[in-house]
Amino acid sequence: xxxxxxxxxxxxxxxxxxxxxxxxxxxxxxxxxxxxxxxxxxxxxxxxxxxxxxxxxxxxxxxxxxxxxxxxxxxxxxxxxxxxxxxxxxxxxxxxxxxxxxxxxxxxxxxxxxxxxxxxxxxx
Numbered sequence: 001x002x003x004x005x006x007x008x009x010x011x012x013x014x015x016x017x018x019x020x021x022x023x024x025x026x027x028x029x030x031x032x033x034x035x036x037x038x039x040x041x042x043x044x045x046x047x048x049x050x051x052x053x054x055x056x057x058x059x060x061x062x063x064x065x066x067x068x069x070x071x072x073x074x075x076x077x078x079x080x081x082x083x084x085x086x087x088x089x090x091x092x093x094x095x096x097x098x099x100x101x102x103x104x105x106x107x108x109x110x111x112x113x114x115x116x117x118x119x120x121x122x123x124x
Contacts, residue, residue, distance in 0.1 A: 007068025011040040013058040028053035044068060077113060081108050 021033035038044040063070040088105040
C-alpha cells in the first residue's frame with residue numbers, strides 16, 4: 001500500500017525541532033510568525049527563497065517539506081510532457097520530420113518512463 005503524504009510538513013518539522021513559529025520565522029527571514037502560520041495551514045504558498053530557507057533550517061528537501069505542492073507540480077508537468085510527446089509524435093510521422101524532433105520525442109518519452117509514480121491522495 002502506498003504511503004499517503006500530507007500537503008506540507010512544515011508544522012511537523014517545526015514541532016519536532018521544539019521551535020516556535022517565531023523562531024522558525026526568524027531563521028528563514030520572514031517578517032513575523034503569521035507568514036509561517038499561513039504556510040503551515042496551506043493558506044499561502046511560500047516563495048522559492050522561503051522554501052529553500054526552510055530546506056536549510058530543517059535539513060529536509062523542499063520536495064518533502066512541501067509534498068502537496070511538489071505532487072501537484074509533478075502531476076502538471078507530467079501532463080504537459082504527455083501532451084508534448086503527442087505533438088512530437090505527429091510531427092515525426094510527417095514526411096519532412098527532422099532528427100531534432102525525433103531526439104526531442106525520445107528525450108520526453110525516456111523522461112516519462114523514468115518518472116516515479118505519483119501518490120495522489122493526501123491525509124489532512
